[in-house]
Amino acid sequence: MKQQINSVFEQIRLPAQASQRIRARLEMEASELMGKGMENMKRQKNISVRKKVLVSVIAAAVICAVPAGVYAAWHGDIIQFISGGGRIAHYEDNLPSDATQEEMEDYLSDILDQEMAQAESDVDASDSYLKVENGRLILNPDGEKLDITDKLSEIEPYIHTVEPGDGTTHYLIIGGTIDNYGLAEFVQTDDGQWQGGFSNNATGEWYINGVQQLKLPWADTIIQNEQRMQAENSSGSER
Amino acid sequence: MEQDIGALFCAYQDSVFRLALSYTRSVQDAEDICQTVFLKLLHADNIQPGKEKAWLMQVTANESRNLLRSFWRRNVGSLDELLEDTxxxxxxxxxxxxxxxxxxxxxxxxxxxxxxxxxxxxxxxxxxxxxxxxxxxxxxxxxxxxxxxxxxxxxxxxxxxxxx
The missing domain is CATH 1.10.10.10 (Winged helix-like DNA-binding domain superfamily/Winged helix DNA-binding domain)
Structure with a gap:
């Protein structure tokens, strides 16, 4: 019986015309799916570029234009700094997907202006956990006073980590001299992503060495700006 | 799944069609089910390698039963029409x-x-x-x-x- 039934069903096939029609439909759908996949990849790439530009522009401006500032938040998350400052940025939502580099930088400059307006209060806040007391530099980020005077260096950074318990790790880079010290704070989430930073009078070799040790994604930008500033200062001194 | 869809369609189009035809007794309905099933396969992302045929037959059986349950389908499709087509x-x-x-x-x-x-x-x-x-x-x-x-x-x- 099996043989007879097999012989019959073997002759029953999807008609050629229908087969071609369905195949064409599948190819079209598959093509659209691949297109969407490529579009998603492209979109992800654009977002990555935007983040990099955002950090670069702000990092450069903070270092060049003002003694203190706040680097942007990423992903629209609120970042609560040890200093007490917090930031939220939804820049990605407001940028068209086909924005040019120039448009991005204009937009990011606007964000930077807004961040600068807030920077002054953060400077004061940072003073509250890093200050000179009786000729000693005291770090007090979490209720425990640390005398870090002897760790201050213009070359080697002192790096202190704080884990507030929200899954983030805050890295405090401190360096300079007792009369001219500076600090920078960078935040890393538990999945290894760097989320932004804060700086106050962070400049010099200790700062460059600090960002290199942390392997920040935008370390190169910071270092290039540092070197440019140093070169400008040198040429200014010569004049 | 989109990369393999062409090969899977070649290999199993007739099996899907025959099963759909066994359920519906309508060439037109079986063709439609065939298209629906392979489109679902294209978008499926949870099929274990080597289990594609079992998945196709299961989805074909489900689609066919759904069609047979519909009010519209209960009133069309005769054996005579099927025999004319096949x-x-x-x-x-x-x-x-x-x-x-x-x-x-x-x-x-x-x-x-x-x-x-x-x-x-x-x-x-x-x-x-x-x-x-x-x-x-x-x-x-x-x-x-x-x-x-x-x-x-x-x-x-x-x-x-x-x-x-």
Missing amino acids: LPLQTTKDSELFIQVMALDTKYRVVLYLYYYEGFSTAEIARLTHSSKTAVTTRLQRARDKLKTNLEGAGYETADQFGL
Whole structure:
């Protein structure tokens, strides 16, 4: 019986015309799916570029234009700094997907202006956990006073980590001299992503060495700006 | 799945079509189900390698049952229309056997196709058709008996000519 039934069903096939029609439909759908996949990849790439530009522009401006500032938040998350400052940025939502580099930088400059307006209060806040007391530099980020005077260096950074318990790790880079010290704070989430930073009078070799040790994604930008500033200062001194 | 869809369509288009046809007895409906099933395959992302055919047959059975449950479908699709679209087969004997298989109730012709042509076990057919293994075994036996009776009623010596 099996043989007879097999012989019959073997002759029953999807008609050629229908087969071609369905195949064409599948190819079209598959093509659209691949297109969407490529579009998603492209979109992800654009977002990555935007983040990099955002950090670069702000990092450069903070270092060049003002003694203190706040680097942007990423992903629209609120970042609560040890200093007490917090930031939220939804820049990605407001940028068209086909924005040019120039448009991005204009937009990011606007964000930077807004961040600068807030920077002054953060400077004061940072003073509250890093200050000179009786000729000693005291770090007090979490209720425990640390005398870090002897760790201050213009070359080697002192790096202190704080884990507030929200899954983030805050890295405090401190360096300079007792009369001219500076600090920078960078935040890393538990999945290894760097989320932004804060700086106050962070400049010099200790700062460059600090960002290199942390392997920040935008370390190169910071270092290039540092070197440019140093070169400008040198040429200014010569004049 | 989109990278393999062409090869899977070539390999299984006829199996999907035959099962859909066994359920619906309509070439047009079976073609539509075939397209629906492969489009679902294209978008599926949870099929284990090597399990594609089982997945296709399961989705085909589901789609076919859904169609049969619809009010619209209950009122169209006749055996005569099917035979107009599919016959003649290579031999008169083949055509007669096909007519008699397709004249059986849905539950019988589906198990006949899955068991004899596709080679599924009764346990696998039970899963595909949402039935018990006992029910499948019973349906197979009844399908054979009914087929034999119908063929003999049409004047054939079934044991000699159809191996029944």
